[in-house]
Amino acid sequence: MFVRILFICLFIKYLCLAQSTCCQALQVAFPRNVYYPQTAAYSESVKSYWSQQEQNLSPNCILSPQNTEDVSKAIKILSRYDTAGNSTTAACQFAIRGAGHSPWAGSANIDNGVTVDMRAIKAVKVNSSGKMVSIGAGARWSDVYRVLDTVGLGAAGGRIADVGVGGLITGGGMSYFAPKYGFVCDQVENFQVVLASGEVINANAVDNPDLWSALKGGSNNFGVVTRFDLRTFPQGKIWGGTIYNTIDTVPAQVEAFTSFNNATNYDTNAAMINTYGYSSRIGAWSVANLLVYTEHMTNPPVLRPFTDIKPQIASTMRLSNLSDITSEQVKNAPYGLRQLFITRTYGNDPQFLQSVFEIANETLTARFAKAPGLIYALAFQPLPSSITVHGARTASTPVSKNNTNINTAPNALGLSPSSGPQVLALQTIQWARSADDDAINSAARDIWKRADALAERMGMRRPWLYLNYAAQDQDPIASYGADSVERLKAASRKFDPRGLFQRNVPGGFKLFPGGGGIGEM
DSSP states (O other): OHHHHHHHHHHHHHHHHHHHHHHHHHHHHOTTSEEOTTSHHHHHHHHTSSSHHHHTOOOSEEEOOOSHHHHHHHHHHHHTTOTTTTOSSOOOOEEEESSOOOOSTTSSOOSSSEEEEGGGOOOEEEOTTSSEEEEETTOBHHHHHHHHHHTTEEOOOOSSTTSBHHHHHHTOOOOTTHHHHOSGGGGEEEEEEEOTTSOEEEEESSSSHHHHHHTTTOTTSSOEEEEEEEEOEEOOOEEEEEEEEOGGGHHHHHHHHHHHHTOTTOOTTEEEEEEEEEETTTTEEEEEEEEEESSSOSSOGGGHHHHTOSOEEEEOOEEEOHHHHHHHGGGGSOSSSEEEEEEEEEEOOHHHHHHHHHHHHHHHHHHTTTOTTOEEEEEEEEEOHHHHGGGGOOOSSOOEETTEEOOOOOOSSOOOGGGOOEEEEEEEEEESOGGGHHHHHHHHHHHHHHHHHHHHHHTOEEOOOOGGGOOTTOOTTGGGOHHHHHHHHHHHHHHOTTOHHHHSOOSSOOSSGGGTTGGGO
């Protein structure tokens, strides 16, 4: 026992020394951009995370690269200590963060390692043709819309202004334009990527199309994306906002939702989220429908089944621009609370969805309704075939290389329009005290267990999990299907042959959990 304890102590000391060496090496290369505990820059970075869980982590140092060249230099330094390489020192464990909007601890921050804070790389530039916008990986969607609104353009992007560009896109990305253009990742013409070797490459329909495909939902498994080149389109004002109803309208809500999702001629200008929310401060439920129509039209017919539901508590519906509509949602996602996302996908049936709400209500009432600071939301989002069909479509322009046609690649998400309309279901929970963590986490999972059992009986269970909504113990990448997973693993083996982003970047959802399987490359 003594020998075992001694070994553990020595290993921890060895690991800490290695991490200290990593910070020292970065300090030499970036004397002004490496921040340590007890400094203002370090504290600002840590406190700027959305969730309390991420704020509570303490990296040994934080690096703030200013451009792609800095990222390349940093990755070369960090990879020197890769345990799969020739170094005799322990690996540099590091995290990569953009806006820092992921909820669970360790998703984009790290204890006793290095956090690479990408927020300084946030330039937004529309190209000369007006058909593409180049976005730095540290930008938020507010940065993007602020630029596009001024020139009468739009782009598929986040629905909350504070959400980061990088995490949203590499996890797939839902937007108000999804019915018309697919997932946000489907609109990326080019990724600029720093590989584990430090090499900077482009991934698009001509150059590295396998990586282009993998980054459309494959998350942080292949390299550090430093720039996204995203298609744009002419865009004027849109009609949007939120209508709040009393909870006794649930039957009308689920009927309106499932009819909307199941429409034969789906109006691709319409987008919505149907949410059932509970606040411990108020002690009551309400319904919130986030409604958007991406053309200049007030109260279009397709959304009237929702706007006609009475009684209404309040409404913020108006004609406005993307910056304004997405900024409204920021107040519904305050910083500094404990956060949980946990997701499912189900079939489209009103009786089933009403039963899921009733399960959530029963569980919440019995187990955590009085938790201080509690804001609970059960959200249903339509996932019609008009969204999923875009995942296999080609780039916006014909491509060829050496007079040979190039087959353009689908996204990595594994969804097919043949599955018909599905429902993307999400529990988001905010609360104040870590003392309530166990009760809330276990109750949320029990809600899905009961809903899953009902879904099995009713034929409503669907396997897909949206990565950006997944909890830490879920496996969204596996839900993409075996063919997609194998393509992702092949891309990892090709572009990160030593597995730097599998072994040394513990955050996110890994292709080879624990590094297992990389050795058989």
